Amino acid sequence: MTKNLFMKYISMILIDPQVGFCSPSGSLGLRYGTEELSEIKKVIPNIKTAMDESYKRHIVKSEYSVGQFTDGDTEHALANLCVPQANDDCHVIEELSTINYHSSTTKNQQSALSSSVFCSEIEKDFEIGIRHFVIAGFLLDHCVKSTAEDLCLKLSGNGAEVCVCSDMSATRLEKYTKGAVASTVAVLNNKGVKYRSWQSIQS
Secondary structure (H helix, E strand, C coil): HHHHHHCCCCEEEEEEHHHHHHHHCHHHHHHHHHHHHHHHHHHHHHHHHHHCCCCCCEEEEEEECCCCCCCCCCCCCCCCCCCCCCCCCEEEEEEHHHCCCCCCEEEEEEEEHCCHHHHHHHHHHHCCCCCCEEEEEEHHHHHHHHHHHHHHHCCCCCCCCCEEEEEEEEEEHHHHHHHHHHHHHHHHHHCEEEECCCHHHCC
């Protein structure tokens, strides 16, 4: 199978390429500092390139409520993470905002499969013969992980492959140095989700 023919059957799913997670001016950057975003910034050009090469391109964005991930603490630095109108967190970062996506979905929980609209898009892809689903984006140990697990479960037994792209997914730097990423990858592998580079996925 040639590369071009193989690529036709890849569905790329981009999770949360938003100011809140990726920009120094977003909630995550303001809370932890620019250096903590270094791994995130590193993969953004890779995502842009791969999107140009993918047959189907889906973007999933987050909109949360105040204090959703701070146990209701509205004074916490992350209380307004991706809260609509509270700041610029919900905006897609400039580098990835002009891509021609086939679908755009908004989720209110960590997993994209909490959105019935997103589930419908995946079902459409499956119906036209796509069996390779690649997940990229942010944050690797949260929304990317949750989406990959749920998608793998949804497609289980149907001959589909779910991959998290290792060079197109990232999280805060500290999560690498303290083992959270390694733990996340182990959990994904145990649940049938592959963790591979874009080059490996294409080969």
